[in-house]
Amino acid sequence: MTTLVDTFVEQARSITIEVAAKRLDLTFRKSGHEHPQPCPACHGKDCFAFNTKKNKWNCRAGGVGGQDAIGMAAHVHGLDVKSREGFLEACAIVTGEDIPEGGERESDEDRAARLARLDQLRRDKDQAAARTAQAQADFRERERRKARGIYEAAEPIAMHGIARRYLAGRGCGIPAKWLRATADQPYWYGGDDRGQLQTLHSGPAMIAPFIDATVLVIGCHITWIDLGRAPKFRPDLSDPATGELLPTKKMRGTKKGGLIPLAGDLSARRWVGGEGIENGLAFGGWEGFRDDTFYFAAGDLGNLSGPAEASSRFAHPTLTKLDRNGVERPVMVAGPVPKLDQDADDAMFVLDHVDELVLLADGDSERVMTASAMARARARHARPGRLIPIIWPRDGHDFASMAVSAEAEAS
Incomplete structure (x- = not known):
């Protein structure tokens, strides 16, 4: 019943x-x-x-x-x-x-006890979250101070012959306002038995700042230089234990919500930039560093475009990889739709007065993933009345390599 x-x-x-x-x-x-x-x-x-x-x-x-x-x-x-x-x-x-x-x-007693347990759990979580947030904030501020110190200790790039020759060799114009350089920048890597980082390399480097919307330096971008290693003129660094090649560009501090200024002033209504310092400088040199333009670089594609909405993810048309069971599956690509409800500093800032934002793509990066990220950047930074063209170099090139080729053909 x-x-x-x-x-x-x-x-x-x-x-x-x-x-x-x-x-x-x-x-x-x-x-x-x-x-x-x-x-x-x-x-x-x-x-x-x-x-x-x-x-x-x-x-x-x-x-x-x-x-x-x-x-x-x-x-x-x-x-x-x-x-x-x-x-x-x-x-x-x-x-x-x-x-x-x-x-x-x-029972009333059980209900009261349950609600008290929930309330205590929430208080404990809130306190733990507050402690974690404060520890993270303290760590970020220490890293910002270190990055600011590296940048401020460097000298203007106009005074640094090696850095000027590096940029010239990469086909770049040499604006002096934002970039700096140093003759002996340590490359920290790995660690000893106590976990202390070791100096793997030390040598000349170009130092660029990451700034926030208030023009405060929040980080720095370091590019180590070796003029004897064409075409990119960067040293050959590898892990002493494994032989794995290591990046010759690093970021200190934070890039979150920031960008790398290259030339011009943030008050300009036209902004031009994309991934890579050399890419932006080569394009700026090609158009003569216009007086009405602020030139910038993003630290990477994520810094430029921000995270993608999970539902916009799609399968790469050609690239595949093996899953944990050894089955070949398409590589999934972060989609062109910006993540909903994300924080403002999940990508670089663009000031409200900008009415033309020219985004520079990188033709020697994987095309499908780059195109999706560029479309996401355009969608993220879109505003009523703002023009956002995306400019691509020749396939297989970036604007820096195109500038070098053009100079070689002209000579």
Whole structure:
């Protein structure tokens, strides 16, 4: 014989994750099926999510989830679904109805204890998050100070012959306002038995600042130079233990929300730049460093375009890789749609007065991934009335290599 309680439970089981999420006052994103957010129970940052298409939910911090709205409600409210009263209380939450007569109910004392546990858990998480945030902020500020010190200790590039010859060899004009250089910049790498970084190399380097929208130096970009190693004139550095080649460009401090200024003034209404200092300087030299233009570089494509919306990810048309089971699958590419609800400093800033933003692509990077990132950058920085053309060099080149080729053909 079906009782009122049985009917009540069956009704609760029929509730979808979407309906339950609305009754639980969870956060829905503006579009898409996946809705990540801080956990309303434990306050873990971005560890909770529900999917209205798959009818699933999960909390990574708690290691729980499923396709059951009752379980989701129990998790959010700290109820134990293994107990009859906890299970029925969760059913009441998702249905929005009282537990029928004959059904077990949570006592006032148990309810008060549960709410107190939830409140304490939230306070503990908030305090832990505050301590972590402060530690991260202190670390970032120390790194910013170190980066600022490196930049300020360097001399103007106009006074540094090696750096000028490096830029000339890369086909770049040499604006003197922002870039600096040093004759002996240490390259820190690896560590000793105590974890202390070691000096793998030391030599001439070009130093560029990362600045925020207030023109405060928040980081620096270091390019080590070796004029004897054409065509890019950078030293050959490798891991002493493995022989793995190491990058000859590094960033200190933070690039988050910042950009690298190259020439001109931020008050200009036309901005030109893309990934790579040399790329921007070569293009600026080609057009004569226009007086009405501010030239810049991004630290990398992520700094230029910001993160992508997960739903815009797509399969590369030709590139593949083996998955963990040895099956060949397409490489997935970060899509052209900017991530929703991201922070303003997830990519470089562009000031509001800019009405033309010329984005420079890199033709010697992987074409599909670069094109997607450039489209994402244009979408992210779009404003009513703002022109955002994307300019590509010849396939297989960047603007710096094109400038070098043009000089060789002219000589």
